[in-house]
Amino acid sequence: MANEYTNDINIKNTISLRDILAELPSYVKVVFRGIENKASSRTRLGYAIDIKTFYNFLCSECPQFRGRKPIDITLDDISRLEAEDIEEYLEYLKYYEKNGKIYTNGEQAIKRKLSALRVFYAYLYKNNRISSNPAEKVDMPKIHGKTITRLDINEIADFLDAVEYGDHLTEHQQAYHAKTKVRDLAILTLMLGTGIRVSECVGIDLNDVDFNNGRVKVTRKGGYESYVYFGDEVTAALTDYFEERKHIEPVSGHENALFLSSQRKRMSVRSVEMLVKKYSEGVIPMKHITPHKLRSTYGTELYRETGDIYLVADVLGHSDVNTTRKHYADMDEDRRRSVRNRVQLREKRDN
Template identity: 55%
Template structure:
């Protein structure tokens, strides 16, 4: 298996983000280019474009809310202007992020979104402070927002069975073009859901797969993790069967668009399926299984991680398979009690003797 085809998808995605960042920087103060050039060796293009959008949001806040920047354009902002800001300005920005409007569009951020944007801003200020380009850094005085633990949403074993049954037999009640579309993509959809639930890979790793990345001799796939690291993920018999059926019986008949010949999974347009396409597919099927839980590809990853831990009891194995750098993150997410364990507490305490 050569590596050239793998890099085609991930490199093209990286190139697109690099171009987006360059276009974005044209609208921002000129000194910002130094920051993004400085963090380039230690970040991916995806991370840099994320930082770019976050810092642009901060500049928009200054122009809209801070009297010091009244009637100014974003490109007018100078580095020494940022040095005049006080901690209260940063606190006002964090409050602003909860709900704001820009060009008649409403934006909101939960506590995780606010923390991420503040982290981006703190990194931005620290870059210039470390280089003695600014003396005052108001972001280090403001405390990082506290995150509250959230219930980990995942499918239970019965819901997993229901989901796979639906994907396999969901066309029985369809007619017309819906029936045709279902049959045309049935084996692809079974392969995608089985792969998520049987390996715990990320949606970006799934869409980045080329057919050459599937190794049936060793029952493994080659993926590119976050940060560009190449790894092998092993799969069991159910995943192998689903992938073989799809590749041999459905994918072989797809006449791919130019530049997409090596993709493992295709959209109806015969191009590599997109992240959005997979997210829509997951929502379409899981919403028929449960309306109580909002299931995304990442929740299918959580489902796999929880099942793997419950079967093995090995949190280090779970961390390794899922590609986590910090086992404490894994333990927090996947070693939690499941619903069946919690349910057992309901009848454990008797309030009144009969």
């Protein structure tokens, strides 16, 4: 059963989804009801935002729809679109202007928006609402690999030292550091020591932590719950924070939250992102460190220690091991390179 935090997020996502669908034709709502049990509220909201962007493109850029509103576009209109129209949309996404603001989309964003269109068209086609599926004919954009940023061993130590002792913080930051350092160290040690996502971290409740078995229950992407195990360093950091947490009176409605903000409310994803930025900028200025980089750091170290990509995928909560393999392919290359002289073809002779 989803915890309080997850339920709150689902409600907010559902409200936002309804607001978007109110601006789109009724058959779009049918599609989203149809995929409700197959996608999380976050995924459905993302799809809705992307579908709305597509309809806005049709109304602003396509001559046959110009002057109309998204809600006026019929199923017949959608069924008459061809693959070429969708390809034009993908080209448009790279750079466009709306209400005086410039928007750009990289390869990943364009791929995501095409994925949303494919889900949309596939549902309509499968349920005999349209006679053809042009989105299926459009190739997914090729994603060019990027170097994965991670913390090196010495950088992990410097980062956690900054959290614990306030190294490299500004005077203004130092003034608040003593009040939050125990909490901050618990959060960031937990993330570095388990590889959990920032959304999973802020969603943890007090009773989700099981010190007897060295594990914490988190709600993964997709809404399912899973136990993640932690070691002695995480235990020590969490124990110190639990002692401090006993003396904090949370705001009503946030009593179950493990990590509390200065306002005594559940920490937000944005708050943790700002924590990571604050502590990393002074000690690792050459790298742009985010919560996801902490996750990548843990995955890297776990793979180095075990060499088991399936274990890493399971611990990180990846539904597809290929996602994990893609992120750690460079380490496979290192492993292959390291054994290049292990196989000896001929016995060496003494001259």
